[in-house]
Amino acid sequence: MHDAPQTGQTTPTVYLDHAATTPMLPAAVEAMTTHLADVGNPSSLHASGRRARRVVEESRETIAQALNCRPGEVVFTSGGTEADNLALKGLFWARHDADPRRVRILASSIEHHAVLDALDWLAEEEQAEVELIHVDARGRLDLDALRASVERDPGSVALVSVMWGNNEIGTIQPMAEIVAVAAPHEIPVHTDAVQAVGAVPVDFATSGVDALTLTGHKLGGPYGVGALLLRRELSLTPLLHGGGQERDIRSGTLDMPAIAGFATAVEHAVKTQPEYAERVAALRDDLVRRVLEVVPDAHLHGDPAVRLPGNAHLGFPGCEGDSLLMLLDARGIECSTGSACSAGVPQPSHVLLAMGCDEEGARHSLRFTLGRTSTAADVDALVEAIGPAVQRARRVAR
Amino acid sequence: MSGGVDSAVAAARAVEAGHDVTGIHLALSRNPASYRSGARGCCTIEDANDARRAADVIGIPFYVWDLSERFHDDVVEDFMAEYAAGRTPNPCLRCNEKIKFAAVLDRATALGFDAVATGHYARVLTAPDGTAELHRAVDPGKDQSYVLGVLTQDQLTHSLFPLGDTSKPQVRAEAAARGLLVADKPDSHDICFVADGDNAGWLRQKLGDRAPNHEGAIVDGESGAELGRHDGTFGFTIGQRRGLRLGVPAPDGKPRYVLDIEPVSGTVTVGPRDALTVDQITADRPRWCGIAPTRPVEGTVQLRAHGREHRARVVVSTGSTGEERVEIELLDPAQGIAPGQAAVVYEGTRVVGSATIVATARTGVPA
Numbered sequence: 001m002h003d004a005p006q007t008g009q010t011t012p013t014v015y016l017d018h019a020a021t022t023p024m025l026p027a028a029v030e031a032m033t034t035h036l037a038d039v040g041n042p043s044s045l046h047a048s049g050r051r052a053r054r055v056v057e058e059s060r061e062t063i064a065q066a067l068n069c070r071p072g073e074v075v076f077t078s079g080g081t082e083a084d085n086l087a088l089k090g091l092f093w094a095r096h097d098a099d100p101r102r103v104r105i106l107a108s109s110i111e112h113h114a115v116l117d118a119l120d121w122l123a124e125e126e127q128a129e130v131e132l133i134h135v136d137a138r139g140r141l142d143l144d145a146l147r148a149s150v151e152r153d154p155g156s157v158a159l160v161s162v163m164w165g166n167n168e169i170g171t172i173q174p175m176a177e178i179v180a181v182a183a184p185h186e187i188p189v190h191t192d193a194v195q196a197v198g199a200v201p202v203d204f205a206t207s208g209v210d211a212l213t214l215t216g217h218k219l220g221g222p223y224g225v226g227a228l229l230l231r232r233e234l235s236l237t238p239l240l241h242g243g244g245q246e247r248d249i250r251s252g253t254l255d256m257p258a259i260a261g262f263a264t265a266v267e268h269a270v271k272t273q274p275e276y277a278e279r280v281a282a283l284r285d286d287l288v289r290r291v292l293e294v295v296p297d298a299h300l301h302g303d304p305a306v307r308l309p310g311n312a313h314l315g316f317p318g319c320e321g322d323s324l325l326m327l328l329d330a331r332g333i334e335c336s337t338g339s340a341c342s343a344g345v346p347q348p349s350h351v352l353l354a355m356g357c358d359e360e361g362a363r364h365s366l367r368f369t370l371g372r373t374s375t376a377a378d379v380d381a382l383v384e385a386i387g388p389a390v391q392r393a394r395r396v397a398r
Numbered sequence: 399m400s401g402g403v404d405s406a407v408a409a410a411r412a413v414e415a416g417h418d419v420t421g422i423h424l425a426l427s428r429n430p431a432s433y434r435s436g437a438r439g440c441c442t443i444e445d446a447n448d449a450r451r452a453a454d455v456i457g458i459p460f461y462v463w464d465l466s467e468r469f470h471d472d473v474v475e476d477f478m479a480e481y482a483a484g485r486t487p488n489p490c491l492r493c494n495e496k497i498k499f500a501a502v503l504d505r506a507t508a509l510g511f512d513a514v515a516t517g518h519y520a521r522v523l524t525a526p527d528g529t530a531e532l533h534r535a536v537d538p539g540k541d542q543s544y545v546l547g548v549l550t551q552d553q554l555t556h557s558l559f560p561l562g563d564t565s566k567p568q569v570r571a572e573a574a575a576r577g578l579l580v581a582d583k584p585d586s587h588d589i590c591f592v593a594d595g596d597n598a599g600w601l602r603q604k605l606g607d608r609a610p611n612h613e614g615a616i617v618d619g620e621s622g623a624e625l626g627r628h629d630g631t632f633g634f635t636i637g638q639r640r641g642l643r644l645g646v647p648a649p650d651g652k653p654r655y656v657l658d659i660e661p662v663s664g665t666v667t668v669g670p671r672d673a674l675t676v677d678q679i680t681a682d683r684p685r686w687c688g689i690a691p692t693r694p695v696e697g698t699v700q701l702r703a704h705g706r707e708h709r710a711r712v713v714v715s716t717g718s719t720g721e722e723r724v725e726i727e728l729l730d731p732a733q734g735i736a737p738g739q740a741a742v743v744y745e746g747t748r749v750v751g752s753a754t755i756v757a758t759a760r761t762g763v764p765a
Contacts, residue, residue: 323509326461330420346464395508 014333014381018310018371019167019195025220025265032222032261042254043245052256059263066270067197067229069204075228075246076254080194080215081114083228086250087190087211088118088161090236092128095158102158104129106149108141108173109354111163115192137356138303139171147181154185164196168351168367169302170311172200179208188234194218198269199277199308204229216258220372221265225258280370281309287368287379288312294387301352301365310370319393321365322346327389333382336367399423399452401445403573403580404517404561406452410576411560412515413456421453421460424502426469427591448580455577465501472496474591481601481632484661485738488703489589491752495548495685503556513556518542521562522554530554532687532749537565544703547742547752548685601632614664616644619657619673631661637674637734655734674733676760679726681741681753690714690722697745699726701735708732712743724753
């Protein structure tokens with residue numbers, strides 16, 4: 001490629017895919033590293049075990065404080081996908097067992113695959129009746145449709161699940177209003193808040209949600225650890241049976257060093273959220289404005305105002321997102337088409353399709369997401385590269 | 399990068415030669431999960447992972463390009479249509495012609511690349527006049543110039559075959575030396591989109607009602623007598639001996655072979671082996687690696703992948719409506735040659751071009 005660097009040379013990377021994962025906070029690395037050489041199973045009764053257990057419990061309290069829930073409401077998992085699966089399956093089974101009439105699960109049509117695929121499975125294997133409530137062209141849940149669906153037969157609803165902020169287009173859902181629809185009927189509400197924690201204010205107790213998923217690696221913590229915040233009055237059928245850890249809700253030896261790193265990251269993310277959001281939103285707005293100057297017929301997807309601060313999801317008509325991604329990658333600019341891969345082949349985004357984009361529209365998009373380590377130089381680099389990349393990508397015939 | 403050892407080593411060599419290389423795995427199946435177990439074909443998810451790992455080891459970017467729709471339309475549909483018409487296609491040639499060195503090359507060129515490199519065993523040499531020539535590989539047992547005989551000059555000038563000068567055992571040794579885990583991976587032999595190599599079963603399932611005849615008669619080539627019935631012409635190919643299930647032996651006690659397949663009536667004609675012998679072949683829709691021959695070619699032809707070479711005299715003419723016609727006179731007669739197969743013409747090791755066989759004949763025998 002004429003405008004690509006020689007293989008073997010390292011191009012400074014411009015990382016614009018923070019929604020996929022983000023660098024670990026140095027303090028989180030330190031917290032984790034400090035404990036990696038320790039020995040002691042947090043479940044053991046001796047001093048070493050108790051030492052490890054103490055780190056876990058202090059981490060639990062830190063997270064509980066940051067998100068305003070009780071420590072006992074924090075269930076550690078291996079990450080967001082496990083927490084989503086635990087919430088959906090566990091709540092469905094528990095609610096259904098308590099009353100067999102409860103077969104319906106209501107979710108938005110733009111949930112992450114960790115929710116949608118779990119719901120597909122519940123529908124196929126556990127006779128759940130899954131209803132995906134549609135969203136408008138900006139990705140905002142249709143509250144009237146949700147209300148109508150609930151009120152049609154509230155006694156048949158096992159749970160409601162709506163993600164707090166969408167990972168692809170960034171749209172933030174009206175969580176308070178969603179809770180207001182479900183709560184009068186005592187229907188538990190779960191939310192996948194994996195993208196929201198640290199980006200927008202998330203307060204478990206005041207939000208009124210019953211279950212909330214968060215994960216370490218999206219907010220500066222390590223991979224492999226996450227949590228389900230679960231209102232302690234709720235019963236849940238576990239996914240993992242075994243040693244009875246996490247009050248029998250989630251068996252398995254706790255990854256104490258990872259949990260320490262996780263807690264450090266959560267605390268920092270929540271504490272710095274207001275300044276972070278302001279700084280990153282300014283960078284994002286600058287990115288969007290300048291990219292649209294270079295590519296006038298590009299457009300922003302999602303709600304322009306009520307969206308995650310670091311998210312810029314843009315459509316580039318006449319191009320395929322994966323060609324653009326390749327061209328930018330060759331110049332060291334890393335972003336995402338925002339959609340899941342099936343066998344390594346990008347699929348048209350189900351989120352965009354649910355918002356009413358046609359297939360072509362669903363394929364011509366790129367997601368740029370900024371994070372804690374993003375700078376103005378990152379935006380400059382993208383703005384410089386995007387024009388030529390779009391020009392070239394438009395030459396690729398479908 | 400298919401996930402096999404050849405394309406992995408080819409990629410490594412291209413990097414070593416100083417090229418700026420990007421590894422691409424082609425997702426050609428519309429259902430990659432389906433060919434997971436035991437297939438000797440290609441391009442399951444595991445193959446994609448093997449290709450990805452090889453790219454990691456080599457140190458090049460890696461992407462998967464989904465060409466499954468184009469592949470289905472240009473290669474799989476063509477395969478089915480040819481069989482339904484009673485012909486015997488070679489989908490690998492069609493894939494090279496339409497996908498690997500067309501759709502892929504076009505996309506690559508648009509994105510700013512200069513060439514497509516593959517692990518095919520063949521060589522591209524530059525003639526004194528500067529044109530690109532396609533030649534057989536140095537390892538005759540692995541030579542794949544036959545399936546590349548469909549490439550035009552333009553395609554050849556944008557192709558790279560780094561393995562053409564190496565033998566297969568050397569390639570495997572090199573893969574191992576380079577730390578490529580695919581060094582010991584078995585070669586794929588079957589058609590990539592037919593799991594477990596059961597072409598007839600696949601066709602039966604896919605063609606279903608589309609085949610003009612579900613069943614028909616098997617008749618004797620000499621007498622015209624009906625010897626039996628069959629349940630689909632696509633289960634047969636010219637020169638086939640097995641699977642005839644005739645029950646009644648031939649008068650001379652020798653095996654019978656499929657001589658002809660007529661798909662409209664569903665008639666399959668059988669006869670003795672020497673009735674399969676042909677020494678004249680008519681082919682059309684030629685594709686020339688350089689310029690079309692203006693004089694008769696005294697060279698050789700190869701009529702199947704890994705088939706033998708037949709000395710031949712090849713004459714190219716232009717028909718009344720402008721279509722090119724290739725007449726091949728075989729000095730070394732051939733047997734079991736079916737319409738739809740490719741005839742690839744060579745002058746020494748150089749590929750002149752290829753054409754699709756439409757008819758065969760034997761001197762002195764009426765058609």
